[in-house]
Amino acid sequence: MPDKFIVEKEFHNTRFDRWFKSKVLNIPQSLIEKIIRKNKVKINRKRAKTSYRVQFKDIIIVYGLSKLKESIKIKKTKYKPSSKDKNEYSNFILEDNDNFIVINKPSGIPVQGGTKSFKNLIDILKDTKYFKDKKPFIVHRLDKETSGVMIIAKNREYAQLFTSLFRIRKIHKTYLAVAHGNVRQDLNLLQDNLISYEKNKKVIQKAITYLNVLKSNEEYSYLELKPITGRKHQLRKQLYNIGNPIVGDEKYTFIDNKKNFKTKYIMLHAYKIKFMIKNIKYSFVAGYGKIFNQFVKDKF
Secondary structure, X not given: OOEEEEOOHHHOOEEHHHHHHHHOOOXXXXXXXXXXXXXXXXXXXXXXXXXXXXXXXXXXEEXXXXXXXXXXXXXXXXXXXXXXXXXXXXXOEEEEOOOEEEEEEOOOOOOOOEOOEOOOHHHHHOOOHHXXXXXXXXXXXXXXXXXXXXXXXXXHHHHHHHHHHHHOOOOEEXXXXXXXXXXXXXXXXXXXXXXXXXXXXXXXXXXXXXXXXXXXXXXXXXXXXXXXXXXXXXXXXXXXXXXXXXXXXXXXXXXXXXXXXXXXXXXXXXXXXXXXXXXXXXXXXXXXXXXXXXXXXXXX
């Protein structure tokens, strides 16, 4: 027998593949596309497309779901945060309201779990008072070793709102970084065509960042960075491209960083975020941690 689902109001206008992963089965995108190609999914009695945006009260039929579950042999070990973790991360909350929180994410923890990570920020926060009877929605990301200000929505409406604001560049972020070498004082704009690969397909994206050299010497430069675009690893790649990689970055560098830190630590911090919702201006500043602070004091 096929499985029948009716789209709930909170998923209205959500891409089908995202709805499927959330409400039916969290499987790789390639598998979703495969069952659609094989006509295993019907939406309102019509053939489905992954790009389709589900509507409130859509009727979705999935054929062979039980066999699919058996074939992929899903084995998930969920991370269960300790009381110590929950209390520790409560100390980093900068804002808490009915629709979102703002947190000063510490370095060293990924935003969500993955193949190479177990402990993660989302699993810790969803079991705290901040998300009681609610679900955390990621609206933007910070790398595991990057610290700083981060928004997490509490409902789908605000998740979609923040996603839209990021897309139209109405959310303004400021980063602080320490880079190797003496960055030119007259360099105030970085423009690159960054290359990445998706499923072996080469993708070229334009990246723009405003730059301000706060302090510098022959060994290091203390920088303020304001990205206009939001590409993956944008700031790390752009500083590497001009020959001034970020201190502690082991991926985009040509310098041995082991002399700087005994543990993995990138000198990149999301310092400030500004945006407006319903004519209300929001601005949040996240202080940087002890390692970052001490390094700046020692080197400048």
